[in-house]
């Protein structure tokens with residue numbers, strides 16, 4: 001297994017270009033199962049999750065060609081069941097359920113397990129499929145779904161923590177070929193949901209309202225192939241912006257969508273960060289003095305839970321007290337104990353972390369527990385004195401394309417090593 005060795009204390013300087021969004025490309029690749037024609041998806045990031053999804057599509061009988069950052073998929077004929085072990089290993093693969101049920105009225109998909117950030121139930125996904133008229137049973141680790149015909153319905157998809165992103169995507173993909181009109185209430189408004197709806201409409205779908213809490217899907221008979229550029233990754237953008245400020249550097253971020261990041265950019269400005277925008281390019285650096293800010297993670301357009309850990313590192317470096325409240329995933333504080341190894345002073349009170357900032361971090365060996373926690377540990381290592389070794393970076397490779405070489409181009413002293 002690989003780990004990263006980081007010699008900290010170097011301000012990041014220069015330019016970085018943002019890759020396509022992991023959380024947009026995974027459901028879009030699943031949506032290619034809805035047609036027997038060829039789909040071309042561009043600006044696909046080179047990530048282990050993407051390779052996983054490609055293998056899952058192939059295990060379902062699709063022809064998949066990866067060529068640089070372009071993936072071509074043709075699912076001429078489909079098998080009802082995909083590779084159990086592949087599917088259960090990646091949560092995002094749950095979003096093949098909607099396309100399989102939508103296109104062939106039956107599906108057998110392995111149940112995704114929970115993960116370190118929370119139990120992550122899929123009750124809302126199953127509710128949505130049942131509301132469309134599907135019969136579902138869970139047996140031997142599989143979701144077994146079938147329907148004579150999927151029929152449009154009014155579906156409320158709000159849950160304990162608000163809307164569900166992949167649940168909205170899944171129901172949208174099942175309903176696009178259903179008979180009649182489906183309305184999703186309390187739909188997720190994330191840009192990745194909008195990008196999926198955009199792709200489905202390019203395939204001949206009839207979806208309106210994506211990006212708002214009410215999405216209306218007018219079912220169509222069939223879909224055709226389409227060609228699509230995936231949106232840039234807003235969480236990768238947030239990660240590089242925070243890394244620039246944490247190292248007291250100056251970074252120009254290209255090819256991002258600042259309009260997908262208002263909550264993060266707003267909080268950074270409140271903390272005293274300078275952000276100069278020109279179209280889709282932003283230059284980020286510290287302003288005068290960093291100030292502590294309080295953060296509460298919320299569904300989009302609120303502050304994204306996927307940037308919570310990275311922002312916590314910045315607050316650790318900022319003199320004063322800040323409170324970070326996690327409202328989406330119950331136990332998304334796995335990074336706290338590892339940051340403490342670097343000298344951070346953070347205590348947990350229920351859903352909140354109380355950060356006593358201003359401590360000078362010093363390098364140490366730390367363990368990544370999940371994708372965004374590993375990004376936070378990398379930022380902490382870049383800001384810390386001495387050397388930090390971040391272990392189990394396979395988590396990082398799931399969601400960040402070539403992050404170590406991108407950081408090296410910004411002057412970071414970072415190298416990938418085989419774990420000792």
Ligand code: EPZ
Nearest residue numbers: 023092120121122123124125159161164165166306328371
């Ligand atoms: C997506 O996960 C993202 N993953 C996550 O990013 C992201 O953290 C999350 O949305 C929230 O923004 C992908 O897009 C592949 P949810 P998803 O369903 O769709 C509860 C990353 O780091 N819930 O919106 O699985 C759930 O437990 C990853 O890139 C139910 O209760 O998240 C959570 O508390 C991590 N029942 C909340 O809703 C359900 O049926 C939001 O989860 C579904 C969800």
